Structure formats: C-alpha cells, structure tokens
Amino acid sequence: MEALDPASLALWIGALAAASAVAGFAAGLLGVGGGIITVPVMFQMFTCMGLPPSLAMQMAVGTSLMTIIPTGFMSARSHSKRGAVDWKLIRSWG
Known part of the structure; x- marks a missing residue:
C-alpha cells in the first residue's frame, strides 16, 4: 500500500467525516450503532487503498470496535460524575 497524496487524503477525511455525521444522526434518531454506516464506508476506503477485501473487512470492523473502548469509557465516566452509575x-456483576 502506497502513501496517499494530499488531495486523496483530504477526500478520504471528508468522506469519513460525512459518514460519521450520518452515523451519529442515525444513531440518535433510530438508536442503531454507528458501525452500521461507518463499517461499509471504511471497507470501501480500505479496498480503494489497495487492501484485499478479506483484510479490508477485518480492518473496518476492528477500527469500528476500537472506537467503542474510549467512547464507552468516557460515557461511563460522565455518567458516574453525575451520580448515574x-x-x-x-x-456484583463482576
């Protein structure tokens, strides 16, 4: 996989930002997870960058799952500060 030129990088960043906005809207409106939007977009992005489809899907799902860790931590922290945990x-669950 070769490095992206600045124009292509800007295009991918814009596409990911748009997909993230749509995912956030869908999550808020419909209660679905953002991965329903972002995973297919990242899959297309990775395949267009030259990764084989089998690896591109693993990368897309893995990247989506990795966003859950900091998001979940920050959410739990915010709720805990408000006394909602x-x-x-x-x-007892542990």
Missing part, C-alpha cells in the same frame, strides 16, 4: 450493582 450504581457501582454496587456493577461490582
């Missing part, structure tokens, strides 16, 4: 219940 029952830590006793969480410990």
Whole structure:
C-alpha cells in the first residue's frame, strides 16, 4: 500500500467525516450503532487503498470496535460524575 497524496487524503477525511455525521444522526434518531454506516464506508476506503477485501473487512470492523473502548469509557465516566452509575450493582456483576 502506497502513501496517499494530499488531495486523496483530504477526500478520504471528508468522506469519513460525512459518514460519521450520518452515523451519529442515525444513531440518535433510530438508536442503531454507528458501525452500521461507518463499517461499509471504511471497507470501501480500505479496498480503494489497495487492501484485499478479506483484510479490508477485518480492518473496518476492528477500527469500528476500537472506537467503542474510549467512547464507552468516557460515557461511563460522565455518567458516574453525575451520580448515574450504581457501582454496587456493577461490582456484583463482576
């Protein structure tokens, strides 16, 4: 896989930003996960960059799953600051 020129990189960043906005809107409106939009976009992006489809799908799903970790952590932290987390219940689940 070769490096992208600045124009192509700007195009991909724009496409990912647009896909993220649509994913956020769909998640808020319909209650679906953002991966329903972002995974197919990333798959297309990776295949256009020259990755084989089997690897492109793994990369797209893996990238989507990796966003869950910081998002979930920050969400739990924000809810905890507001007193909306029952830590006793969480410990009992552990």
